[in-house]
Amino acid sequence: MTEKTVPMKTQKAIPATRGEERYLRPPVDIYETDDRLTVLCDMPGVKQDDVNVHIDKGVLTIEGRTGLNPEGEAILTEFALANYFRQFELNDQVDPDGIQAQIKHGVLKIDIPKAEQAKPKKIPVKLG
Numbered sequence: 001m002t003e004k005t006v007p008m009k010t011q012k013a014i015p016a017t018r019g020e021e022r023y024l025r026p027p028v029d030i031y032e033t034d035d036r037l038t039v040l041c042d043m044p045g046v047k048q049d050d051v052n053v054h055i056d057k058g059v060l061t062i063e064g065r066t067g068l069n070p071e072g073e074a075i076l077t078e079f080a081l082a083n084y085f086r087q088f089e090l091n092d093q094v095d096p097d098g099i100q101a102q103i104k105h106g107v108l109k110i111d112i113p114k115a116e117q118a119k120p121k122k123i124p125v126k127l128g
Helices: none
Strands: 028-032 038-042 051-056 060-063 083-089 100-104 107-111
Touching: 038 083, 051 100, 051 107, 060 107
Parallel strands: none
Antiparallel strands: 028 038, 038 107, 051 060, 060 083, 100 107
């Protein structure tokens, strides 16, 4: 009996989009009104200086670093804190220049206003 093998094609190296460290995908709630989207992102342990929110090529990226480094040598560790990373693709119906973000008690709130053309408009009906 002979074993047949199929030659593998060599694959190009894919560039990494983030570092090698471990990341958690933070849970989010997204709410929509007529004029905005609101994203609530749960990232316990992240302070204002350790959160990064940015948009590049229509992709909203949320990054958070926990930064907790207790003093001393660990005797027992049952969990490890990890950093947060999540991305969302935005369409052209939002206004990227008006986006605002704030963090309070480990909850990141991102307000994303809709573009004028995406807001609902009432059309008046005239008597003819």
